[in-house]
Amino acid sequence: MSFSASELNYLILRYLEESGLNHTAFLFARETQLDQHDMAREVPSGALVHVVQKGLAFVEFESKANLEDGEENDVPRIGLLDAASIDPTKPGVRHRQATNDGAGTSGQTQRDRDREARTDRVGGGGGGPGMAEGRTNGGGPVQGGTPRRDRSAHPAGLSPTNSTSSQASGMGGGGQRAPIGPPHPERTPGGSSTNNTPNGQYNNKKHAAMNGLNRMASEEGRLTPLWRSNCEIDKDKVRAMKVHSSEVFVCSWNPHRDCFGTGSSDSTARIWDVSGSETPQVTSEIIANRSVILMHSEELVSQEKDVTTIDWDATGNWLATGCYDGQVRLWTADGDLVGTLGAHAGPIFALRFNQRGNYFLTAGVDKSTIVWNMAENRKEQVFTFHESSALDCDWLTDDMFVSCSTDKKLIIAKVGERRPLRTLKGHTHEVNAVRFDKHSQRIASCSDDKTLKVWSLDTERPVMDVTAHTKEIYTIRWAPVGHVIASAGFDKKIRLWDVAQGKEIKCLDRHSDPIYTVAFSPDSRxxxxxxxDSCVYIWDMRTDDVVLSYTGPPETRGVFEVAWNRSGEKLGASCSDGTVNVLDVRQLQVTPSVPHKFKR
Structure with missing residues (x-):
């Protein structure tokens, strides 16, 4: 028997696709150059798992063949990792015993420990029949007679298979999608991502989370947060709408109306009218029923149509959505589709309107950033300055912007210019986020190299460069009052920095799992x-204490994004189980007109 590397890679590719890991599959195909080979063959679903199972059975048979008569009946079944690490020709090595290092009892096999570990790794989200592209109200049938989405169906892009192949290929119980690897984006020694490619493609970032790598939806598999207090928000102040059938990656408030938008891996975005949500009469069901569905696919739920980023323009009249298919779609605030713009050759990771509203900017996996002309509904200019995937971007002025990439660089560019205005180097790993502060005229960036860097527009060297965390930094946010920035990531801590003095002023430590989102209230207080860890915490910047908290039910698993409305009286949260939450936080008495001043 013989096989080529391309044949093996093709089976791995099929395995990734069948497991619902299309993000990883896309990049795997490019890195292994499978797209340059004619490998399109008819292979049955679960082919790789089937071949591995056969090989495992052979190893187990070979191992038992070397034992004494009758002894083979006492040998436990050999696990996959056992088969890869033992020598079946040696009778004395039949399975690995647990050591006394705390990993398990002396009689517990590695296979048993692996099973226990997997109970903490099952994640995913429901899926179901899709809807035709366009607009429909959340409370009734889709236009054209298509029924409402059935959340009890199979996860997006996965069809039913026999129980053996579905479990072995990453499907957990109850139709949930199980991850390949740890529940959160873990790194190998030296700081490199375990699923990184040589080009730093598709960093673990939010898109590891996008694949549903989260904790099991059960009390046994869900870690209890490290902290509980009487600050838990009253249930009657929470509106929880579980209408999306899969992960909700992003949420963004309209700057002028009492509504916000969400984007999900179920190939839809939604506009939620939450006016009156602070009153008992407006229930979660009412809000769900009057939500407007912005459909991005005419097919069943498509994993190529994940809505990965959204943004409102400054007037609140327009909503733009960026999608995994590389398309940008423009919608009115009422949910009417205005246009579809395509130029990216892969997923879009970030989308930003400028303040004037005449341009918006996108960054994608195809290494490009694109400025779009809003009035003429067309691309204004394509910038191809990065050497690898562009992960984030932000406007500096109405025609100048900064972008960051897995190529470890920040690029400052301007509409009409054919060359970068400035290239900012210094990070030693992919740069996850970039944010501009109009008050201090500074750019902040964070990276998998665990550093936070702050840059001036006048120099190519950072004016502040600190190793801010012990693990990768995922998100950063400037305080509305300026000069203070919050950073958070996989070390479960939030740190606040005084940029003027270049030092840390606060460390907030209560979460028990990686932090994916932080947001200041309008008054910075x-x-x-x-x-x-399924928790939303609200911290008082005067006392550094949690003054209000919300803990989702076991199935919530993870919070991808939190966002304040313009008055600071409501907080939105989007979750990995498809739930969208709106918290009534009027008790905090946020006063946007009286900004909080940080002590230095």
């Missing part, structure tokens, strides 16, 4: 944070 409070900071909200969301984590994969």
């Amino acid at each position: 409070y900071l909200a944070s969301g984590s994969f």
